[in-house]
Amino acid sequence: MNQKSCVFCTEIVTKRNAAIIYEDDLTMAFMDNAPVEQGHVLVIPKSHYSNILDIPVDIYSAVHLVARKLAPAILLAINAEALNIGQNNGRCANQRVMHYHLHMIPRKCGREIEWIRKILTTEELKQTSQKIKKTLDGEIDTTKIKIV
Structure with a gap:
């Protein structure tokens, strides 16, 4: 159910051309290659669905459960105090893929998001992904994580 014209289907799911931090049978999470903040992660279904009206409820739930699982690991790895989680539907809503x-975007208090995408090297993305994976692979005591 992948589309040949979709960069996520061809480059991420098929060719694994990304700094992947999590994967299961239905979903993948990887570093955004043009993040607005350090630790900007994307979570996708492995099968192609264009938008919220297209995605089946069970796959939608799987994507959001992965976001819930990754949230504490991202917060700890990036030493963030908060987290924006967003999703755009359609070109008019700024959906580009x-x-x-x-989008999971770690935030630090007192720092406004500029919404300007940064271009990072593959090595920079891998370093951040490794930090998150190490935190994810360890035991995370979520009682010690505070969102401000």
């Missing part, structure tokens, strides 16, 4: 996906 027409494959359903969530």
Whole structure:
């Protein structure tokens, strides 16, 4: 159910051309290659669905459960105090890749998001992904994580 014209289907799911931090049978999470903040992660279904009206409820739930699982690991790894989780539907809503996906953007207090995408090297993305994976692979005591 992948689309040949979709960069997520061809480059991420098929060729694994990304700094992947999590994967299961239905979903993948990887570093955004043009993040607005350090630790900007995308969570996608492996199958192609264009938007919220297209994605089946069970796959939608799987994507959002992965976001819930990753949230504490991202917060700890990036030493963030908060987290924006967003999802755009359609070109008019600023959706640039027409494959359903969530943005997870770690935030630090006192720092405004500029919404300007940064271009990072593959090595920079891998370093951040490794920090998150190490935190994810360890035991995370979520009682010690506070969102401000």
